[in-house]
Amino acid sequence: MxxxxxxxxxxxxxxxxxxxxxxxxxxxxxxxxxxxxxxxxxxxxxxxxxxxxxxxxxxLRVITMDVPTQEVITRDNVTVKVNAVVYFRVVNPVDTAIKVYDFIKATSQLSQTTLRSVLGQSELDELLANREEINHRLQRIIDEGTEPWGIKVSMVEVKDVELPPTMQRAMAAQAEAERERRAKIIHADGEYQAAEKLSEAAKILAQQPTTLQLRYLQTLREIAADNNSTVVFPLPIDLLSPFLETLKAKTEKEPS
Structure with a gap:
């Protein structure tokens, strides 16, 4: 019992x-x-x-999955190594249970192939400058592929782009040359603006010759303010004109 x-x-x-x-x-x-x-x-x-x-x-929680580093040849024939991270979650558990054997592994494989495909159609400059646009493109393509499995891909981020050492040196040289070009343009523009101002100043001084003498005196005062032992006195060219004419006349009278 x-x-x-x-x-x-x-x-x-x-x-x-x-x-x-x-x-x-x-x-x-x-x-x-x-x-x-x-x-x-x-x-x-x-x-x-x-x-x-x-x-x-x-x-049903969001799953963070690292995409392993992929070696990709861009459209302009540059070999780079890229890795990414994918954020996704299950929105339809019935489809996830009956339509895919291992949804995490399947999403990982799809992410790797999509990463190689999308970056292979992009140029290096686009990959470095338009990272946000490439992330949106990856998210859209992977999301379309996982939708039949009841999975929603919310975000894809390209984490790191590893360039070959030779390409890094070439890009550094290009950036240095670009900065030198900008510096030369800025310097030339400054010289042009200075020439314009000097031309305007010359016109003003030509209208009032006495202002040139005042400018000479101001220059002497600035030199004296520095406790300099050297004294510079401006000599107008007009005072030397008679001597130059006399010297020219003597030269012409002398027999060759």
Whole structure:
């Protein structure tokens, strides 16, 4: 009698353990009845028909997946190594359970092939400058590929682009040459503006010759303010004109 009662209690506990399942808030339980999917249940306490219904739990939280480094040849024939990160989550647990065997591995493989394909169609300058546009393109293509599996790809980010050492040196030389070009243009523009101002100043001084002498005196004052022992006195060219004419006349009279 006691043995039969013990057996009944053990059998009841086994049936209870097989029929009661707890699904967390971030999970959904896909129920199969004799191999046939009858839908997703949860969260909370789920009652199953023992040995007839089985349940597979699917996590609905966002999964962060690193895409391994891929060696890619860009459209302008530059070999680069690129890695990325993909953020995705399950939005339809039934499709994830019955349409793909391992959705994480499948998404990883699709991400790798898409990364090589998209970057192979892009040039190096586009990869370095338009990173945001490439990220959106990768996200759209991978999301379209995983949609039948009940997966939503929310974001794809290219993390690192590794360039060959020769390409790094070439890009550094190009950047240096570009900066030198800009510096020369700025210097030339400054010289042009200075020439314009000097031309305007010459016109003003030509209208009032006395201002030139005042400018000479101001220059002397600036030199004296520096405690300089050298004294510079400007000599107008007009004072030397008679001497130059006399010297020219003597030169012309001398026999060759």
């Amino acid at each position: 006691v043995l039969g009662l013990t057996f009944s209690i053990v059998l009841a506990l086994m049936i209870l353990a097989a029929s009661l399942k707890v699904v967390q808030e971030y999970e959904r339980g896909v129920v199969f009845r004799l191999g046939r999917c009858v839908g997703a249940r949860g969260p909370g306490l789920i009652i199953l028909i023992p040995w007839i219904e089985k349940m597979r739990k699917i996590d």
